[in-house]
Structures are given as structure tokens and as C-alpha cells.
Amino acid sequence: MDVHAIREYIPALQNCIYLNAGGIGPSPKPVTDTLIRLAQQISEDGPDGMAFSREEFTCAKETRAKIAHFLGVDADEISLLRSTAEGFDIVGHGLRWEPGDEVIFGGGDHPAARAIWAILARRQGIHPIRLDLRDDSPEAILEDARRLITSRTRLISLSHVTSENGLRVPARELADLAHAHGAYLMLDGCQAVGQFPIDLRELGCDFYAAGAYKWLLGPFGTGFLWVRRDLLPSVEPSWVGAGGTISFDPETGAWEPLPTGQKFEFGARYWPVVPAMGAAIDFVSGVGLDAIAARSRALVTRMCERLSGQPGVIEFAPRCAALRTGMVGAAVRGMEGKELAARLQARGIHLRANRGPHGLTGVRLCLAFFVTEDEVDRAADAIAEIAASR
Numbered sequence: 001m002d003v004h005a006i007r008e009y010i011p012a013l014q015n016c017i018y019l020n021a022g023g024i025g026p027s028p029k030p031v032t033d034t035l036i037r038l039a040q041q042i043s044e045d046g047p048d049g050m051a052f053s054r055e056e057f058t059c060a061k062e063t064r065a066k067i068a069h070f071l072g073v074d075a076d077e078i079s080l081l082r083s084t085a086e087g088f089d090i091v092g093h094g095l096r097w098e099p100g101d102e103v104i105f106g107g108g109d110h111p112a113a114r115a116i117w118a119i120l121a122r123r124q125g126i127h128p129i130r131l132d133l134r135d136d137s138p139e140a141i142l143e144d145a146r147r148l149i150t151s152r153t154r155l156i157s158l159s160h161v162t163s164e165n166g167l168r169v170p171a172r173e174l175a176d177l178a179h180a181h182g183a184y185l186m187l188d189g190c191q192a193v194g195q196f197p198i199d200l201r202e203l204g205c206d207f208y209a210a211g212a213y214k215w216l217l218g219p220f221g222t223g224f225l226w227v228r229r230d231l232l233p234s235v236e237p238s239w240v241g242a243g244g245t246i247s248f249d250p251e252t253g254a255w256e257p258l259p260t261g262q263k264f265e266f267g268a269r270y271w272p273v274v275p276a277m278g279a280a281i282d283f284v285s286g287v288g289l290d291a292i293a294a295r296s297r298a299l300v301t302r303m304c305e306r307l308s309g310q311p312g313v314i315e316f317a318p319r320c321a322a323l324r325t326g327m328v329g330a331a332v333r334g335m336e337g338k339e340l341a342a343r344l345q346a347r348g349i350h351l352r353a354n355r356g357p358h359g360l361t362g363v364r365l366c367l368a369f370f371v372t373e374d375e376v377d378r379a380a381d382a383i384a385e386i387a388a389s390r
């Protein structure tokens with residue numbers, strides 16, 4: 001991978017050390033160019049092409065197909081959304097629940113994938129059951145999940161990759177466990193898409209929702225949902241309006257949704273972000289997901305080596321290497337994560353504070369493929385200097 005050539009396509013990288021792909025990814029030029037070109041077209045030709053959802057303008061079909069290809073599934077199983085939470089809400093509100101149904105969720109899950117279970121506990125009487133992810137081994141996670149699963153479990157809902165320390169769950173084994181108990185597996189792919197190759201049929205999960213604006217480098221406010229084809233009829237649309245229907249009878253109000261994932265796409269939307277999300281998928285696919293994953297792993301190893309042994313610095317990634325992805329945390333003893341983050345930001349290093357183990361707070365270092373070795377070293381040196389100056 002020619003990292004320096006690739007970086008030329010990402011303008012933000014010329015101005016800072018960008019270690020916050022897990023917050024929001026920096027847009028490559030083809031993404032921004034698509035947005036600008038379409039905004040210009042709307043301005044010059046009139047906006048009705050957008051309002052009437054013509055494929056040559058919206059590229060909705062094409063983008064669903066790109067997402068599907070990217071994830072190894074079919075385009076009619078994909079819904080174009082604006083965020084991860086929208087996907088979780090669609091599935092959560094769309095399935096039928098009985099009081100006492102159990103949902104196992106991850107203790108470190110983002111509210112995007114977690115708030116829905118609290119709402120359904122209140123409204124439908126479901127029981128959310130918390131699974132704290134141990135980072136010693138995939139087997140430890142499975143052992144805990146086996147302990148929690150019961151005949152009442154309807155769904156296991158987890159981050160594919162957690163946002164605090166980048167722990168990647170053993171998805172295939174969790175899917176097998178869920179299915180053996182007649183339950184489903186839903187994954188939050190927001191921190192996973194764009195980090196490594198994903199084949200959802202191989203993973204064996206049932207529902208997968210993700211934002212496209214982190215490691216995938218799509219525009220902010222874009223995302224998607226995949227619902228396994230045979231489960232589409234079981235997920236009733238809860239938010240409806242114009243679009244997503246086979247028919248709507250203005251006389252009677254009778255309404256019939258499409259049988260595809262498109263049934264969850266309703267109402268007015270700002271279409272230019274959709275082809276721009278497609279441009280992001282093309283960009284990341286062009287770099288190559290295998291190469292991206294290998295590079296991030298190497299950068300994480302380098303960062304851990306640079307940080308370990310520095311006085312007052314604690315680095316934290318999942319203890320088991322098999323659970324790691326492109327993120328590592330770092331804390332300075334006796335310093336709040338927010339303060340450390342602010343000091344690093346003042347040096348032009350973009351990142352955010354996060355929580356570590358044992359009540360520690362520190363910063364999250366997202367080592368996406370576009371980060372250079374030199375930037376890893378400079379960030380590690382900056383953390384060591386801050387620790388030494390205390």
C-alpha cells in the first residue's frame with residue numbers, strides 16, 4: 001500500500017495527525033467531490049431530480065448494491081439509513097415481543113445499539129441482560145454468553161467492534177450460540193466497517209446495522225441496515241411515510257410496504273450523501289480491506305511497543321491479540337483522559353478521551369490505514385512527554 005499516495009486524497013491529513021476515525025472519518029476527495037458536484041447540480045438544474053428520487057440522481061440502487069457487495073449479501077436486503085441507531089430502532093420496534101423476552105446486550109455497547117432495549121423494557125416488558133465482554137480470549141466471551149442465554153433469549157445484540165477499546169467479538173460463534181437457542185444475533189458494525197473484510201453470510205448474524213462515517217470514511221449522517229432475507233417479513237416498518245411502499249391508496253389510506261429492505265426508507269432525504277457513501281466504499285475497497293486490516297494491526301503493535309515501558313503511561317488494548325482491531329487506548333497516571341486529550345489536541349493530534357480498565361480514563365488512538373509510522377511515533381512521544389512533565 002502506498003500510504004503517502006493515498007493520503008494525498010484525504011485533505012485533512014495534510015493539517016493534523018488524525019487518530020479519530022472511530023469518532024468520524026476524514027473524507028477522501030471523491031466523497032467530498034460527489035457532494036459538491038450534486039449540490040451544484042441541484043442549484044443549477046433545479047432540485048426536482050432529487051425530490052422525485054430518480055436513480056440517475058440518487059444512485060440509491062447502485063449504492064445499495066455497493067454496500068451489499070461490500071458485505072457479501074444481496075442489495076434487496078439493504079436499507080439506506082442515516083445512522084446505526086436507526087437500524088437498531090427499526091429492528092427493535094419492528095420485531096414482535098412478548099413480555100419476559102430476553103435480549104443480551106454488551107456492557108460496553110454504544111447508546112446507538114443499546115437505548116432501544118431500555119425503551120422496549122418499558123413499553124413491551126422485555127428483559128435486557130447485560131454481558132460484560134472479558135478481553136482475555138474469545139472463549140471467555142462465549143463462556144459468559146453461554147451462562148446468560150436461556151430459552152427466553154430472543155436476541156443477542158452486540159458491537160461487532162466496541163468503541164472504547166476496539167474489541168472484536170467472536171461473531172460466528174455467537175451467531176451459532178444464538179441460533180442453537182432459537183435466538184437471533186444483531187451486530188453494531190459502526191466501528192467495524194472499513195477496518196477489515198466482512199462477509200455477513202460467513203459471520204452468520206441475522207441483522208447488521210452500521211454508520212458509514214467512521215472507518216469507512218463516508219459522509220456524516222449516513223449508514224445502513226442489513227436484515228437477512230427470510231427475516232424481512234418479520235420486521236414490520238414502524239416509521240412510514242412516502243416511499244418504501246408497493247402501493248398507497250389515497251382514497252382508503254391502504255398501504256403495502258415493499259418486501260425488500262427498501263421498506264424502511266421513507267420520507268424526504270438529502271440524496272447527495274447516498275452516492276457519496278458509495279464513493280467512500282469504492283475508495284476503501286480500492287485500498288483493499290485485507291491490506292487495511294494488516295496495516296492497522298501493525299500500527300497498533302508499533303504504538304503499544306512505543307508506549308510500553310514509558311514512565312507513567314499505561315496502554316490498553318484487549319489483552320488477547322485475537323480480539324484486537326485498529327484501536328488502542330493510552331492513559332497517563334494521575335491525569336484525567338479529558339485533560340490528556342485536550343493537551344494532545346493542542347499539539348494537532350485529533351483523538352478523543354475514553355475509558356480504560358479499572359476506572360482509568362485516557363485517550364483512544366484509532367490507527368486507521370492512512371496513519372503513518374512517523375505519526376504513531378510522534379503521538380507516542382507526545383504522550384510520554386506529557387507523562388514525564390507531570
Ligand SMILES: Cc1ncc(COP(=O)(O)O)c(C=O)c1O
Nearest residue numbers: 083084085110112159163190211
Ligand atoms: C460502536 C458504535 N456504534 C454506534 C455509534 C454511533 O451511532 P449512530 O450512527 O447512531 O450515531 C458509535 C459512535 O461512536 C459507536 O462507536
